[in-house]
Amino acid sequence: MSYKGRDVEVVQINNKESLVIACDSCGGIGKKERDVVKASPYIVGETTTRVALMELLAVNAIPKSITLTIASEPYPTGDEIIKGAKEELEASGYKNLPMAISTEKNIPTCQTALGITLIGLCNNASLRICTSKAEDEVYCLGRPLVGNEVLNVQASELITPKDIKALSSMEGIHDIIPVGSKGILGEIELLCKSNDYTFISEAEVSIDMNKSAGPSTCLIFTASKEVDLSSLRLKPLKIGKLTF
CATH class of the missing domain: 3.30.1330.10 (PurM-like, N-terminal domain)
Known part of the structure; x- marks a missing residue:
């Protein structure tokens, strides 16, 4: 499996x-x-x-x-x-x-x-695998950085295991996926393939969704619409939603 x-x-x-x-x-x-x-x-x-x-x-x-x-x-x-x-x-x-x-x-x-x-x-x-649901919203936490970019930002700007623990403890959070060299869109394609869904992107997204995130400087997660994300250390960016 x-x-x-x-x-x-x-x-x-x-x-x-x-x-x-x-x-x-x-x-x-x-x-x-x-x-x-x-x-x-x-x-x-x-x-x-x-x-x-x-x-x-x-x-x-x-x-x-x-x-x-x-x-x-x-x-x-x-x-x-x-x-x-x-x-x-x-x-x-x-x-x-x-x-x-x-x-x-x-x-x-x-x-x-x-x-x-x-x-x-x-x-x-x-086990949190293929737990996303149709109409889930898709968010990015952190931003994709690679190479020297990782060394030139404050450590507080990077996601950490504690951020994943915080997400995992919240009701209504489904798949959580650290982003690597495939980039955000690459990870979303795998997510949709695993869940048999289609991704609909927001009209405007302020981050490069094709860029490598190097050592997982960001993650994507899916969540029910009613989830309150205000307690997260970093502000999540809504990038789209899932549908059949």
């Missing part, structure tokens, strides 16, 4: 629970010679962990374990990536999450690369 193109896989283990696996990768971002975007390894670990964690939380899974596959030397790059990952987990309420780590100890590298996998558990009845 997959999320039809998303970076999440669901494996039912019994009648009550499923394993949920989320992953993300990051390459060419760091402080090495051939890195295209110059950023600290700490930020690489922090943001890549955030992406996989948000994918997991978006479907209502509870994180149980994380792996870090670091294609760089243990020190200093590896240590800084691990520190960023651990502090992102702690900030999101998962301080003592079991962690498996591999670094490159045999070959010198000139470019930073990282793979993150998060494994969680979810009650089958609570």
Whole structure:
């Protein structure tokens, strides 16, 4: 049972629970010679962990374990990536999450690369997949940013796992989908395909819906018309609705 193109896989283990696996990768971002975007390894670990964690939380899974596959030397790059990952987990309420780590100890590298996998558990009845309904309104939270743009904004402008937790706690919120390199429209197309709906866009939308959102700097969600969204930390932007 997959999320039809998303970076999440669901494996039912019994009648009550499923394993949920989320992953993300990051390459060419760091402080090495051939890195295209110059950023600290700490930020690489922090943001890549955030992406996989948000994918997991978006479907209502509870994180149980994380792996870090670091294609760089243990020190200093590896240590800084691990520190960023651990502090992102702690900030999101998962301080003592079991962690498996591999670094490159045999070959010198000139470019930073990282793979993150998060494994969680979810009650089958609570799994938030294909839960949208006809006439749901579609919103964007945050805005799509990529590359150096991510480094040039305040951290408070980026969505976080806490934002997903806040959405998940609200009645009338249905699908929650962190946006990645497919862009907002790409994610909406997958959403409609999974739910067998059609998306009708607002006449004017103030964000680029084709642009990559890099390390999931925004998300889309579907909601019933009567939902009060005023308590959210960031102001959501209505971008359309679903219909048959």
